Amino acid sequence: MRLVIDAVIVSVADETPRVLTVAGAPRLPSGTFVPERDRTLELAARRLITEQTGLRVGYLEQLYTFGDRFRDPREVEGGPRLVSVGYLVLVGVDAAAAAPAGVAWRDWYGFFPWEDLRDQPAPAHDAVLAFVDAPAVDPTLRRRARLVFGLTDADWNNEAVLERYELLYELGGVAEAPHTAASFGDSMERDHRRIVATAIGRLRGKIKYRPIVFELLPPAFTLSDLQGTVESLAGVRLHGPNFRRLVEETGIVEETGERRPTSGRPAKVYRFRPEVLAERPDPGIGIRGRP
Amino acid sequence: MRLVIDAVIVSVADETPRVLTVAGAPRLPSGTFVPERDRTLELAARRLITEQTGLRVGYLEQLYTFGDRFRDPREVEGGPRLVSVGYLVLVGVDAAAAAPAGVAWRDWYGFFPWEDLRDQPAPAHDAVLAFVDAPAVDPTLRRRARLVFGLTDADWNNEAVLERYELLYELGGVAEAPHTAASFGDSMERDHRRIVATAIGRLRGKIKYRPIVFELLPPAFTLSDLQGTVESLAGVRLHGPNFRRLVEETGIVEETGERRPTSGRPAKVYRFRPEVLAERPDPGIGIRGRP
């Protein structure tokens, strides 16, 4: 049995969340865990990232451990088993620019087109809706689908990325499914797309109560930058004026005193205010999607 | 390297949440993962529970993977490494009664006395507060402690069980810490207490948006039973009249039509209503706190 670590390395540029993939068929950077070398799994993950990408890690957290047999379709009966621990890693824009050869940043919505609801209408989203809500699908699955894809009066829950992916997988809507009826989004090797789905869901949730967006932003930013980054991750548009107020009230940022020119009125420049960590237990960016 | 599974098996009786421990120095039921035998980690966990305890599993979820070297203090330099995947398992009261020999149910507040805030005053809680908030402790740690133990104007967050345990560990407040200055709560073997802390935090959080409390209750129960169970897990008292309304509004339960005698007015008997799962995306029991 081999224990490997798979890293979902995320960065945001131009309001586009991106995942680092290694060249060829898209797959996540990964490496075997060698107990003799690393004292902890987290250190092993850090080493893996440094050695394979040279990137400076901003934030790192364990996601889940995936141990199903035949995760890798090439795995043969009686062959060695692969268990992998997934990690979510955030990298700042500046650091991300220094990506080495052999790896590529890919828009995460390339893998999950239906997760981007920022622009209405959203054809990629609607196509998936039509697929999962088709009259022909099994009633039980269809009801679950309508729920988790926000087709009932309950609204869209942007954190349920994994649930939606798994439903789509069950319905044969992704190329890696056993019986494929359609293929939405780009595929990845093995079960890496599932790991990325887990990462997106976790990140979307965590933003709300931990100040981790700032790991993805430069040290100085405008509230529009912040809003754009949050929107890109959340896959939803937010109400500008209210967003600014909510953020300012939490004390999670402070003005630098500078201003940055725009095509309209110049914007105040802000920086993250680390003191919040000592003031409030769960400092984050509250987000509620707009209809 | 050995991959093992550790199970935190939880059940509630008499408004006391209990964890299944194997006899001797308290430790969690655990077993080595044998890839040839089990197709998935989850199946391995189920097998482990069945073989070691014979209990009927109500709900099961993966918690976290713990891979630090010297998790086991007996581990020797250069010796085999132990990586373990923690699982949270819920068992109903009725099923729990059939616990076999060699294992024992232990009140989880025996391991985390400071987590029970149901009765005021709470001496066990206050003792820990005095310890972590002592003038002598390092200012940075102390500020973190004041936050996470609810001593600032921010209130107690009942989900932050692991954070509190780790802080206490750092301050030498638990027997298993490297430099012990005090010993709050019963200790467990290896890092099992950390795993239980993770489980409690996860369970306290999950109750709010998944109907998993019902895995711990008998099929028919009164709203007081439900409230008492939730309170015992959450470690906090809830406002009765409001609790009942909130629960009824969600449609998560329905009346059976029966009544149960009490020392006062007889109580209506309810059952879980599985249809909620098809109606609302995140059906749970709202407890005052975060989403």
Add this chain to the structure above:
DNA sequence: ACAAAAGTGTTTCGACTACACCCATGG
């Protein structure tokens, strides 16, 4: 001037809280 983006003020709305009180039973 006017387009474009930043930023402010005010009202509305709804979820939860708190408090006061009534109900049904056993002793």
Add this chain to the structure above:
DNA sequence: CCATGGGTGTAGTCGAAACACTTTTGT
């Protein structure tokens, strides 16, 4: 009839959503 727990009604509170509006720049 009164103690005990079950159960209901209703006003207050607070945070966030919605909407209308002003400010500051570039062209």
